[in-house]
Each structure stands twice: as C-alpha cells, then as structure tokens.
Amino acid sequence: MNINDVYSLIEQEMDEVYAALTKNLDSEIEMVNEVASYVFESGGKRLRPVFLVLAAKLAGYNGNRSSVLSGVVEYIHTATLIHDDVIDGAKYRRGKDSVNRVFGNDITVLCGDFLYSRAFVNLVRDGDPEIQLILANAAKTMSEGEVFQLIKTADFFLKFEDYEKIIFSKTAVLFSACCEIGGILGGLDKKKVSALKDFGKYVGLAFQMSDDILDYLGNPDYTGKNPGTDLKEGKMTLPMILLRQCLKKDEIKIIRDIFTSEDYSEKNLEYILTLMQNNNIKEKAEKFVDDYIFKAKTLLNEFDDNPYKDSLLFLADYMVKRDR
Amino acid sequence: MNINDVYSLIEQEMDEVYAALTKNLDSEIEMVNEVASYVFESGGKRLRPVFLVLAAKLAGYNGNRSSVLSGVVEYIHTATLIHDDVIDGAKYRRGKDSVNRVFGNDITVLCGDFLYSRAFVNLVRDGDPEIQLILANAAKTMSEGEVFQLIKTADFFLKFEDYEKIIFSKTAVLFSACCEIGGILGGLDKKKVSALKDFGKYVGLAFQMSDDILDYLGNPDYTGKNPGTDLKEGKMTLPMILLRQCLKKDEIKIIRDIFTSEDYSEKNLEYILTLMQNNNIKEKAEKFVDDYIFKAKTLLNEFDDNPYKDSLLFLADYMVKRDR
Numbered sequence: 001m002n003i004n005d006v007y008s009l010i011e012q013e014m015d016e017v018y019a020a021l022t023k024n025l026d027s028e029i030e031m032v033n034e035v036a037s038y039v040f041e042s043g044g045k046r047l048r049p050v051f052l053v054l055a056a057k058l059a060g061y062n063g064n065r066s067s068v069l070s071g072v073v074e075y076i077h078t079a080t081l082i083h084d085d086v087i088d089g090a091k092y093r094r095g096k097d098s099v100n101r102v103f104g105n106d107i108t109v110l111c112g113d114f115l116y117s118r119a120f121v122n123l124v125r126d127g128d129p130e131i132q133l134i135l136a137n138a139a140k141t142m143s144e145g146e147v148f149q150l151i152k153t154a155d156f157f158l159k160f161e162d163y164e165k166i167i168f169s170k171t172a173v174l175f176s177a178c179c180e181i182g183g184i185l186g187g188l189d190k191k192k193v194s195a196l197k198d199f200g201k202y203v204g205l206a207f208q209m210s211d212d213i214l215d216y217l218g219n220p221d222y223t224g225k226n227p228g229t230d231l232k233e234g235k236m237t238l239p240m241i242l243l244r245q246c247l248k249k250d251e252i253k254i255i256r257d258i259f260t261s262e263d264y265s266e267k268n269l270e271y272i273l274t275l276m277q278n279n280n281i282k283e284k285a286e287k288f289v290d291d292y293i294f295k296a297k298t299l300l301n302e303f304d305d306n307p308y309k310d311s312l313l314f315l316a317d318y319m320v321k322r323d324r
Numbered sequence: 325m326n327i328n329d330v331y332s333l334i335e336q337e338m339d340e341v342y343a344a345l346t347k348n349l350d351s352e353i354e355m356v357n358e359v360a361s362y363v364f365e366s367g368g369k370r371l372r373p374v375f376l377v378l379a380a381k382l383a384g385y386n387g388n389r390s391s392v393l394s395g396v397v398e399y400i401h402t403a404t405l406i407h408d409d410v411i412d413g414a415k416y417r418r419g420k421d422s423v424n425r426v427f428g429n430d431i432t433v434l435c436g437d438f439l440y441s442r443a444f445v446n447l448v449r450d451g452d453p454e455i456q457l458i459l460a461n462a463a464k465t466m467s468e469g470e471v472f473q474l475i476k477t478a479d480f481f482l483k484f485e486d487y488e489k490i491i492f493s494k495t496a497v498l499f500s501a502c503c504e505i506g507g508i509l510g511g512l513d514k515k516k517v518s519a520l521k522d523f524g525k526y527v528g529l530a531f532q533m534s535d536d537i538l539d540y541l542g543n544p545d546y547t548g549k550n551p552g553t554d555l556k557e558g559k560m561t562l563p564m565i566l567l568r569q570c571l572k573k574d575e576i577k578i579i580r581d582i583f584t585s586e587d588y589s590e591k592n593l594e595y596i597l598t599l600m601q602n603n604n605i606k607e608k609a610e611k612f613v614d615d616y617i618f619k620a621k622t623l624l625n626e627f628d629d630n631p632y633k634d635s636l637l638f639l640a641d642y643m644v645k646r647d648r
Contacts, residue, residue: 083437
C-alpha cells in the first residue's frame with residue numbers, strides 16, 4: 001500500500017471536499033476569494049479530511065456529510081495556520097510564498113477570521129449539536145494552545161507535560177476531532193467512537209513530535225527546510241527537551257544561553273546538533289513517536305479488517321515517516 | 325428618560341450579561357483570562373447586549389437566554405474589535421491602553437481567536453439553529469466588511485453604496501442581529517421579527533455614520549479624541565464623501581492629494597475642516613443620520629407602547645447624540 005492507494009480509495013469524497021472548500025468561497029468581497037483561492041489551490045495533503053473521511057467510512061457512513069465537515073475542519077485548520085504565519089512572520093508555506101507575505105498581515109488576519117466564521121456557518125447548517133460542540137471546543141483549544149506556546153517562548157525549562165499540552169492543542173486535538181466525528185457519523189457506540197478519538201489524538205501527537213524532530217534532525221534534501229527553525233523562534237520542543245535531560249550542568253548553561261539569546265548562529269546550531277548526535281537524541285525522540293503510533297494502531301483492534309482500517313493504519317505510519 | 329433609566333430597567337439582565345462575560349473566561353491558560361479580563365473589566369457601554377435584552381423584553385421574553393446570547397454577541401464584537409486594533413495599530417481603547425499595546429499583536433490576534441471560538445461554544449450550547457445561523461453569518465459579514473474596508477483604504481472615489489456596505493458590515497449587521505434575536509426569543513411573527521431586525525440595522529448604520537461625523541466634526545472636549553483619525557488612516561467616510569460631492573474640480577484635486585498622500589498635517593486637516601464648514605457638511609451628514617433614525621423609530625410603530633419600546637426609541641436617539 002502507498003499513499004496514492006489511500007487517496008484512490010476515497011477519491012470521490014476527496015473531490016467533494018475540494019469542491020466544498022472552493023465552492024463555499026463565494027464572498028462578494030473579491031479579495032476574500034482571492035486569498036482563499038491562493039491558500040486552497042496550493043494544495044497541501046488535506047490530511048485532516050483524509051482522516052475524517054476514512055474514519056467515517058470505517059464506521060460505515062456513506063453520505064456526503066463527511067465531505068462537508070471536512071471542509072469545515074480544513075477552514076478552521078487554515079484559519080489557525082495563516083494566523084500562525086502572521087505571528088511567526090513566516091515567509092513560505094507549502095513551497096510558495098506565505099499568505100501574509102503576499103497579501104500582508106492585515107488582510108491575512110481578517111481572512112483568517114472570515115474562514116473561521118465561514119466554517120461555523122457551514123457547521124451550523126450541518127445541524128448536529130454534538131459535532132458542533134466538538135469542533136467549537138477544538139477551535140477554542142487550538143487558540144488557547146497557541147497562546148500557551150507563545151507565552152512559553154524561550155522557556156528552556158519547559159516541562160515535558162507542557163510540551164505535550166502544546167502539541168495536543170496545536171495539532172492533536174483537530175485530528176482527534178476528525179476521527180471522532182467520523183465515528184459519530186457512522187453511528188458507532190461510545191466505546192468505538194472513543195477509540196477513534198484517541199487514535200486521532202495519538203497520531204496527531206506523534207505527527208507533531210515527528211515534525212519537531214525533523215526540524216532539528218531532518219534531512220534538508222527531503223524536508224526542503226533549513227534545520228533549526230524552532231531554535232530560532234525560541235520554541236522548546238522534544239529534541240531539545242530530551243537533550244536538556246542528558247546534559248551536565250555546564251553544558252546545560254551553554255545550551256540555555258544559546259536558546260534564550262537572540263544570538264542565533266550556524267555555529268551554535270552545529271554545536272547543538274553535535275550534542276544531539278552524541279546523546280542519541282534522534283533515537284530517543286523517535287521512541288516517543290513510535291510509542292504513540294503503537295498506541296494509536298492498537299486502538300483500531302476494536303474494528304474489523306477492511307481497506308479503510310488498513311488505510312488508517314498505513315497513514316499512522318506514513319505521518320511519521322523519516323525519509324523526509 | 326435618561327440612559328440610566330434604561331440600564332435600571334434591565335439591571336438584572338445586564339448583571340447576568342456581565343456574569344456570563346466573565347464567568348466563561350475559564351481558560352486553563354492564565355494569559356487568556358488575563359487578556360479577556362483586561363478587555364471586559366474596562367467596561368464599555370455594552371450597547372449590543374442592551375439592544376438584545378430590550379428587544380427580547382419587548383417581544384415578551386423573560387428567560388435568561390437573552391443574557392447568554394448577549395455574551396456571545398459581546399465576545400464576537402470584542403474579537404473583531406481587538407483584531408481591528410491590531411490592524412489599525414490602535415493605541416487606546418475605552419480610555420485605556422489598547423490590548424495590542426499592553427499584550428502585543430501576537431497575543432491579541434490569538435485571544436481574538438479564542439473569543440470567537442468561545443462565542444461559538446456558547447452559541448452551540450444554546451442550541452437554536454436559527455439564531456446560530458444569524459450570528460455565524462453576522463460574524464462572516466463582519467470579517468468580509470473589514471477586508472473590504474481595508475482594500476478600499478485611501479480610495480478617495482469610494483462610492484456611497486460601498487461606504488454603506490462597509491458600515492453595514494462593521495457595525496449595523498451585529499445590532500441588527502441583536503434585535504432580530506430578541507424578537508425570535510419572544511416568539512414573534514415574521515413581520516415583527518423583521519421590523520426589529522431592520523430597526524437594529526438602521527440604528528447601527530446611523531450610529532456608525534454619527535461616529536464618522538464626530539471623527540471630523542466632533543467636539544474634542546466631548547469625544548476625547550483628536551479629530552481626523554479616519555483621514556490619517558485613509559478611511560473614506562461620510563463627511564469626506566459629502567464634501568467631495570460639493571467641490572469644484574481643482575478643490576477635489578487638492579483634497580484627494582491630501583487624502584491619498586502619507587503627508588498628513590494639522591494644516592491640511594484645518595483646510596479640510598474649513599471646507600467642510602463652508603459647505604455645511606455637518607448638517608448634510610446629520611440629515612442622513614436623522615433619516616435613518618426616523619426610519620428605525622417608525623418601524624417600532626408595530627409594537628404597543630411599554631417601557632421597553634420607550635427605551636429602544638430613547639436609545640435610537642441616544643446613540644447619535646451630538647453633544648459628544
């Protein structure tokens with residue numbers, strides 16, 4: 001199985017998702033449509049819709065609400081994404097200039113607000129109070145998580161639990177919501193819905209951890225990114241937390257000074273990467289990822305084998321693939 | 325009747341609104357609560373809740389949903405307000421430092437997102453699909469209007485209809501929603517709900533026009549603001565549109581150059597204010613306001629006389645009072 005097999009399996013639904021994403025952008029304000037088109041035509045893997053649609057299929061649901069709700073999720077995700085890009089001053093996204101770079105911070109903030117409200121209009125129209133509450137709460141958690149991450153910027157002694165809280169909020173909660181919604185659409189019992197919800201959560205946590213590992217230790221030939229962005233932005237993530245736990249007092253002081261100073265340099269990054277290598281941080285960090293993926297996959301034991309389950313299991317691994 | 329009589333009439337409901345506003349800010353992220361408290365404790369007149377509660381009372385509704393929904397409206401309003409302050413680089417709001425000035429743009433954008441999503445959580449919990457759609461659509465219209473206003477910045481030849489579209493989106497749509505929701509809560513027939521909805525719309529339009537007039541022609545002793553902020557920010561508003569319509573070609577050229585240039589000066593403002601005085605712009609602009617307030621008040625003829633109707637009629641005038 002490869003990723004194309006997964007997309008083929010749910011091709012019709014993913015076409016519907018794409019149609020929902022673009023069709024709904026019928027603002028009479030041309031600029032809003034322009035910004036939204038710029039965002040959505042740049043593609044992206046639409047991972048959240050894929051999870052929602054597959055979970056719904058696994059749960060035995062065959063209608064089109066999974067596509068409608070995937071559109072809602074993708075709007076919420078995109079709104080937070082472009083607001084984050086404003087906050088981080090990001091220059092690129094998905095291999096092209098970021099929205100804020102092309103249209104400016106002001107338009108980007110407002111178009112994020114538009115996407116939020118457009119999401120809620122569609123969510124209200126869908127009309128399911130349980131699902132509405134899940135997504136409204138997810139959006140709330142995401143914004144809280146972003147604030148939390150921001151106030152923890154440059155906090156070298158960030159607790160591991162707080163790191164997990166951040167990645168849960170910024171990434172896992174929405175994957176979790178997608179899988180839970182799929183189960184609800186299929187009318188599954190509470191236990192199975194809960195299994196899907198947790199599956200999404202663990203995959204989301206592992207996905208963000210994996211991303212954080214790649215930020216330091218990924219191969220630029222695959223990632224297309226320069227290593228050390230999180231270091232530059234003062235984001236304390238898994239590799240650095242694990243490194244901190246391995247070091248002696250004097251080394252900690254040096255690393256902390258690099259991390260908290262504005263004085264970021266290639267030389268400092270090299271020094272940190274060497275320390276990470278010497279302390280097997282990559283292996284240690286990947287152990288966390290693997291544990292979460294194992295937990296996630298185990299939760300699907302609840303379900304009979306079928307191509308949708310296979311796809312979700314495949315995706316769990318695919319999301320944290322290391323040859324990137 | 326004075327404004328205190330209005331607040332006394334709905335004292336219990338307004339206490340509930342205040343409780344709803346602050347009680348719901350139970351984020352486990354302390355910074356979110358801190359920002360929200362800073363915003364809500366600064367008071368403000370809570371005009372939107374006042375309209376919603378009075379409309380509900382006029383419609384014969386006596387439950388506490390008007391307070392809950394007022395809280396939702398005030399969150400949405402506040403979210404757009406603080407995002408606008410980020411975009412305008414505002415320094416003050418309600419007589420104290422703006423949120424963005426105290427907490428920074430990043431936190432402010434994210435706390436705006438939090439208030440949006442918190443609003444939708446409460447809206448979903450309230451559970452009325454018709455009201456949900458009204459408010460989700462209002463939020464959407466507001467964000468679209470802000471984008472529209474932004475792309476029309478420094479457009480000296482902005483059409484009057486486009487100006488009306490902007491003030492409808494940024495102000496009137498939410499007042500309209502408040503009054504409509506009041507009518508729905510009271511279970512009024514469609515005609516009466518529609519009358520309340522239009523009442524809110526016309527009051528909202530007049531309120532924003534009045535604000536735009538004060539920006540140029542208000543008495544700083546009352547407004548506490550320096551005149552000409554809209555000129556500085558390149559916002560084309562009613563007084564300038566009316567002035568443009570009065571001038572000869574060569575004068576238009578001078579004014580346009582002042583308006584579109586970055587070269588704003590006291591001398592230029594004085595020149596414009598003198599032209600406005602010579603062309604009776606204040607009187608002409610106030611005619612628009614008076615027409616809308618008249619339209620608004622006429623719509624309440626549908627309703628029997630009672631203290632709630634009296635209060636709404638009083639408020640219609642109060643909102644556009646000129647001794648400010």
